[in-house]
Amino acid sequence: METRELRYFVAVAEELHFGRAAERLGIAQPPLSRAIQQLERRLGVALLKRNSRAVTLTEAGSVLLREGRAALDAVDAADRRTRRAALAATGHPDLVLVTKAGASSELLPKLLDAYAAEPGAVTVDVLLCGPGEQERLLRDGRADVALLHRPFDSTAGFDTEELCTEGQVVVLPAGYHLTGRAHLRMADVTALPGLPMPRWPGADGAYPDGPGPEVRDHAQLLQLIALGRASAVLPESCRAHLRGDLAAVPVLDAPAVTTVIAWPPHSRSRALAGLVRAATRL
C-alpha cells in the first residue's frame, strides 16, 4: 500500500464525497475514483458503499481510516524528524517541546533552566497548542516531547515519566459568593447558578451539546470567567498566575492532576534523554 493511496482514501473517507476529496487533494475526480477502486481491488476489500447519492464507509473502511491516519502520521513524522536531524548536523541541534497553552506555567521554565544547565544541552523550542492537539503533534513529528496532564490528556502510545501531581481548584470571578470558602466539593461547583462549566472541542473539532460557553484556549476561558459567564476546575498551579479579577478555591474531591513528560517510544535521541533526565530530577 502506497502513502498516496492512503492519503486519497483518507480524504474520501473524511469527506464522504469524491468531488470534494479530489478538490482537497488537488487532483481531478476521475483519477481519484480509479485510485480508490484499485486500492479496494488490491486489498480485496470493499471500503466504501456508493449508492450514487451518498458515500458511506464499510466496517473495513472505518478500520482503514483509523489505521491509515496513524500510518500517515508515522510517515510524516519520519519525514519531519529526518529533515530536522539534518539541520542539526549543520550546527543547529534542536528539540521541540509542546504543551497546552496556559498549563505548566511554573514547571516549564524550571525544566528549561535545569536542562539548559546540563552539559551538552541543545536548543529547545517550545510550542504552545490548544487542548488535545499535543498527541497529534507528537505523533506526526512536529514535536519531540510533550508535557501532558493526566487524566485530561491521553498518554496512549507514548513513553512517559511522571513529574508531579497536584490537586485542583475551582476558578471563579473575584466577587462570587463562594470565593471566601476554604474549600469546596465537586457537587458544589458542577452546577453553579449562572456559571456553567465551559465546553471544549472534541477530537474532531466539534463542540458537545450543553449549557456552557464554547472555549478554545486558556486565555479565553479565564476571560469568560472574569466576565462572570463561566467557571472552571483547574490544577492548583494555575493560582500562581491568576489575574486579579479571579479567585480560586480548592476542590477536595476533584481528581488529582499528574503532569507527565511524554515522547514517542521509538525516537529516544541523546538530547531527548537529557531533557527527560533533567525533568525527572526536578
Place this chain on the structure above:
Amino acid sequence: METRELRYFVAVAEELHFGRAAERLGIAQPPLSRAIQQLERRLGVALLKRNSRAVTLTEAGSVLLREGRAALDAVDAADRRTRRAALAATGHPDLVLVTKAGASSELLPKLLDAYAAEPGAVTVDVLLCGPGEQERLLRDGRADVALLHRPFDSTAGFDTEELCTEGQVVVLPAGYHLTGRAHLRMADVTALPGLPMPRWPGADGAYPDGPGPEVRDHAQLLQLIALGRASAVLPESCRAHLRGDLAAVPVLDAPAVTTVIAWPPHSRSRALAGLVRAATRL
C-alpha cells in the same frame, strides 16, 4: 514520501550495500540508486555516505531508518487490519492474541475461557512467538493484543492493563545440590558453577557475548537445564508445568514480574475492549 521509497531506503540502510539491497527488493541496482538519490533530493538531506568502497549512514539517515521502520510497520498494520476487518464482516470475527511461548501458561486458558463466556465474544486466535517478537507483531498488525511481562518486555507505545504480579524462581536440574533450599538470593544463582545463565538473542537477532548457551525459546531452555547445562530465573507460575527432571527454588530478591495485557492505542475495537475487560476481571 512514498512507502516504496521508505522500503528501498530501509533495505539499503540495513544492508549498507546497494547490490544486496536491490537483490533483496527484487529489482536491479541502478533504479535503487536513483530512488535513493531522488529521496535525498526531495528531503534535501544526505542520508548515506558512499565512498565507493563502503556505504555508511549519516546522522539523518539513522533517524530515517528508525522512523521509517516504524512508519512501514504502521502501514503494514493498516493493510493487515483492514483485510481482517473485511473477513470479520463476512461472518468470521477475529482477534489475534500473541504471547511468549511457554509464558502465562496458567493465565492464558483462564483468560480465554472467561472471555469466551462473555456475550458477543468472537474467535480469539493465539499466536506463540519467541521473546522480543511480540512488540513487532503488535505494531505491524499481525496481532491485536499481547500478554507482556514487565520488566522483560517493553510496553513502550502500547496501552496496557496490569493483570498480575508474581515473584521469580530459579529453575535447576532436579538433582542439583541447591534444590533442597527453601529460598535463595540473586547473588547465589548468578554464577552457579557449571550452570551459566543462558543468552537470549537481542532485537537484531544476534546473541551477546558470554559464557551461557544460546537459547531461542522456552522448551529449548528447559531442556538445557534438564541436561545440566544452564539455569534460569523465571516467574514462579512456571512451576505448575515443570517437568519431573527440573526443580525450582524461590529467589527472594529477584525483580517481581508483572503480566500486562497490551494493545496498540489507536485500535480499540469492541472485541478488543471485551477481551481487556475479561482480563482485568480475572
Place this chain on the structure above:
DNA sequence: TGGACCGATACCCGGGGGGTATCGCTGCCC
C-alpha cells in the same frame, strides 16, 4: 598494474497516474 568490486550514469521501454469529455443513475422540483 590489471582485475574485481561497487555505485553512478546513459539510455530505452512500458505501465500507470493524471487530465478532459462524457455517460448513467438518482433524487428533486417545477
Place this chain on the structure above:
DNA sequence: GGGCAGCGATACCCCCCGGGTATCGGTCCA
C-alpha cells in the same frame, strides 16, 4: 412526470517515471 442537477464511473489520451540493460569511473587488492 419529465427535465435537470449532482455525483460517481467510464472512455480515452498523454507523458512521466519506475524499471530494465549496458557501461562508466573510482578504489582496493593481488
